[in-house]
Amino acid sequence: MSDEKMQGINTRLAHLGHDPRSYHGFVNPPVVRASTVLFPNYQTMVERSQKYTYGTRGTPTTDALADALTDLESAQGTILVPSGLAAISIPFFAYAKAGSHVLVVDSLYEPNRHFCETVLSRFGVEIEYFSPHLGEDFRSLMRPETDIVMLEAPGSNTFEMCDIPLLSRLAHEANPDCVVMMDNTWATPLFFKPLDHGVDVSIHALTKYPSGHSDVLMGSVSANERCWKTLHDTQIALGTCVQGDEAYLILRGLRSMGVRLAHHERSTMELCKWLQQDERVARVLYPALPDDPGYDIWKRDFTGASGLFGIVLKGADEAAGARFLDALKLFGLGYSWAGHECLAVMPRFGDRTIAQPPEEGVIIRLQIGLEDVADIKRDLERGLSAI
Numbered sequence: 001m002s003d004e005k006m007q008g009i010n011t012r013l014a015h016l017g018h019d020p021r022s023y024h025g026f027v028n029p030p031v032v033r034a035s036t037v038l039f040p041n042y043q044t045m046v047e048r049s050q051k052y053t054y055g056t057r058g059t060p061t062t063d064a065l066a067d068a069l070t071d072l073e074s075a076q077g078t079i080l081v082p083s084g085l086a087a088i089s090i091p092f093f094a095y096a097k098a099g100s101h102v103l104v105v106d107s108l109y110e111p112n113r114h115f116c117e118t119v120l121s122r123f124g125v126e127i128e129y130f131s132p133h134l135g136e137d138f139r140s141l142m143r144p145e146t147d148i149v150m151l152e153a154p155g156s157n158t159f160e161m162c163d164i165p166l167l168s169r170l171a172h173e174a175n176p177d178c179v180v181m182m183d184n185t186w187a188t189p190l191f192f193k194p195l196d197h198g199v200d201v202s203i204h205a206l207t208k209y210p211s212g213h214s215d216v217l218m219g220s221v222s223a224n225e226r227c228w229k230t231l232h233d234t235q236i237a238l239g240t241c242v243q244g245d246e247a248y249l250i251l252r253g254l255r256s257m258g259v260r261l262a263h264h265e266r267s268t269m270e271l272c273k274w275l276q277q278d279e280r281v282a283r284v285l286y287p288a289l290p291d292d293p294g295y296d297i298w299k300r301d302f303t304g305a306s307g308l309f310g311i312v313l314k315g316a317d318e319a320a321g322a323r324f325l326d327a328l329k330l331f332g333l334g335y336s337w338a339g340h341e342c343l344a345v346m347p348r349f350g351d352r353t354i355a356q357p358p359e360e361g362v363i364i365r366l367q368i369g370l371e372d373v374a375d376i377k378r379d380l381e382r383g384l385s386a387i
């Protein structure tokens, strides 16, 4: 095994993507702002026979980030796109065609479903949803024209695990050309590596942990060898590129992602156990808890858990959930997560057809930031007292 493959994850995160010797010894890559790239002569220009040819096709800054992610995902290549949602929609454009059948896990990020229902369906693609709990029965849903299976684990806002290796295997057995895609934003490549478990395409909202500071939007899609060329060609065709300033910020965030995630994970586990003891909380939705229904799958496949989870407020309706949220002082009310600060939201589930939320009360989704646990507990107590 090479020295680099033996290195611990924090060592790799500190150095991935940029060799200081390639740019005058500077520790960080230059921020290249570019549309135009000049060629030395006509011949080079028509053959495009130099590494960089136009701003939409990558720069040394975007390459540094894409290479780091390709390494972390053990992928063939990675495209960078303007948001996490674009990282979901663009691979659908890459692998679906008129007449395709697409299988989508019902518990996924709601805007992914919105894209399928409002855009993808207009192109003659049939979309079918399935339960995140499906096992061997998934085989019966596969058809010769099933070109894409879209997975996410744990499920958005309800946090169910699905059996990624099993579903990937069944999809490929039924149709070897099928592309299995996964939104891996919750786990990051530090806690789950989809391509090592049979998935073909791994999707990230880099907006979340890789950025880590609630100030940049970006997405990435990493593909294995079979799926890489089509993905890359599609991005070039669509022109969905990112700028050097944003790519630099994400690479900067990536350097500390391991130590931040360790802190998020430790605080979140302590808070989840504390909340489990509270009689006002019917359930804590976090697959790393030993009594969570998804625990066995999480323990088998994942190497860690991040800082986003749900609590079911016992007997609480929307008004009680709103009182909880309005009483919080430290937690911000916001739709994102994975930054340095605590956030809370009461999700809605209007569009789900199969993976319904628990019935004991409303769910509050909590993002645990880097604040001290004692302060977070005091704030949650304020919320719980208000319901």
Ligand SMILES: Cc1ncc(COP(=O)(O)O)c(C=O)c1O
Pocket: 083, 084, 085, 086, 109, 156, 183, 185, 186, 204, 205, 206, 207, 217, 218, 219, 335, 336, 337
């Ligand atoms: C699981 C998941 N995937 C993708 C996204 C989309 O990311 P972005 O906000 O960068 O579009 C989000 C955003 O909340 C998310 O929670």
